[in-house]
Amino acid sequence: MSDKIEANLKIAAAMRAVRNALGVNQEEFAELIGISKPTVARVETLEVSMKLEMYTNILKKLKKMGIKVDTIYSDSVHVEFEPRALEILRENLADASKRRQGRSQTGIGIESDRYHKLSMPIDSLPEAGTLESLKSPKKK
Template structure:
């Protein structure tokens, strides 16, 4: 895929994901969403178990597994449906995807520049700070344009 297409795709996904940024700050209730919603609906464990088609003894386990993060997505979907809810699952980036890519490219470029500057100093060659900055910025753009190297370890 060409670099412009990748950038457009990143921007479109950023736009979509930005709508979820407020959700990232919502804290899960201490007893979990399942228990909180079940209690708010006035549904006891027996009633909830009947709706889910499981034994009453399974309900505390489901609620516990949600809190510990071990409840499967399939079960979360099923539980949400029986609580007349929609289960929402997704990732909310801390920054834009473009910023994440640029930050990673800058890290790689800085490592490369450090090696390059060391080699040049050994050969008694030097660059002006303006040229160093220009070379660094060019390197960042080159890395962004070659995403296969972006996430390689120690490059």
């Protein structure tokens, strides 16, 4: 496999991994990282190459959200969610309104800050945050 194809494959894998972990569709992910939905789709399916400047900007935006992505310095793809991003992800996973229709879940296991396992019905969890809190503040 050529270096260019491998680089694009790693970028596509990283974008899909982050998007899926966030639980958002391509349109929502595009809005979150500041590119168009068709660009997300084309990059994820290897129809186009990601321009270096655009990729660098996406990595910076993700890092501000607490998500580190490395596809350059290793043969592997590394995605790291810092504690701030993980807390927001936990809250979003607990939000029943964000689940696909027809899906039901009677309980969830959550590691609490007090280092003990807590298992409770999903309906008794506190109101969850939104992905809005992951976004960087808009410049004025």
